[in-house]
Amino acid sequence: MTGTGARISGGRMWPWLALAVGAALAVPPAQDRVQERMQARAPDPDILYFASPDAIKKMALGYEGLLADIYWMRAIQYYGRREEAERRPVRYKNLAAMLDITSTLDPDMLDVYRAGSIFLAEPDPVGAGQPEQAVALLDKGIARHPAEWRLRLDKGFIYFWFLKDYRHAGQAWLDGSRLAAAPPWMAGLAAMALSRGGEIETAKMLWRQQLEQSERADIRENARNHLASTEVAETLWTLEFFIEKYKEKAGRPPRQLEDLVRAGFLRRVPVDPSGVPYDYEPASGYVGLAPETKVRYLKVPEEYRASFRRKLEELYGSASGRG
Secondary structure, eight states: OHHHHHHHHHHHHHHHHHHHHHHHHHHHHHHHHHHHHHHHHSSSTTOOSOOOHHHHHHHTTTOHHHHHHHHHHHHHHHHHOHHHHHTSSSTTTTHHHHHHHHHHHOTTOHHHHHHHHHHHHSOTTTSOOOHHHHHHHHHHHHHHOTTOHHHHHHHHHIIIIISOOHHHHHHHHHHHHTSTTOOTHHHHHHHHHHHHTTOHHHHHHHHHHHHHHOSOHHHHHHHHHHHHHHHHHHHHHHHHHHHHHHHHHHSSOOSSTHHHHHTTSOSSOOBOTTSOBOEEETTTTEEEOOTTOOOOOOOOOHHHHHHHHHHHHHHSOSTTOOO
């Protein structure tokens, strides 16, 4: 009897289960039809009727994960349907709100922060053109997942590529590089961005750290090249500065770099990090690496050149200054 009763109960359960599944499958189409009708009557066809993440979370009644999946799919469709986006007054006006709702319903969906931030940051017409909103979304993810280095990698990318804010990009990558699971190349990425943003001393410190501590030969070589390139750039800018000072004093450019030593501008003629003297052309004033140099020169950001020149002017503003 017990077995028969169980079978009967199970048999009675199937119609109810089928009904529940059918109702669940009917929800998205019904929701789409309701939204289409509401939008047809609304002056703005892109209006979002439920924009409060907290309100939607309260309405979820324990099904936050399921609702998060639905909103994530809707956000992807909202972003991916380009022909639909063309008809909206603002292509992706509600994208940030949808991603905010999704990440509130399920704050552990890393794809929402990572892919969603790219959707937001990409410029129009590819994306929403809202890199600041992308950073805000990633910050939300970082607050929830402070040990996830990939979120800081993405944040640095948004700052670097879309906002052209190299200092904040470098700081995001530097913060990420300090996490236990972060790859060793992330510190080099931070150094590159910080140097481009004017934080050259911090960048040099990171490259020296990589050169001394990294176990990978390619990372050490990259750090060595960056340090050598920075040294070369600073030396060339210094030489150019003192060549100008010499010309102001003597009325002509120096015939050779040794003239700068004799005039008191330099203590000695510098050589590049590989020990090769620099090339100098008196007629044009050009000074640069010699063809036989062993330095692999990596371009140093022009932003640093201006700040370095200001330091030289502060230190050696008069022609009688000594280097």
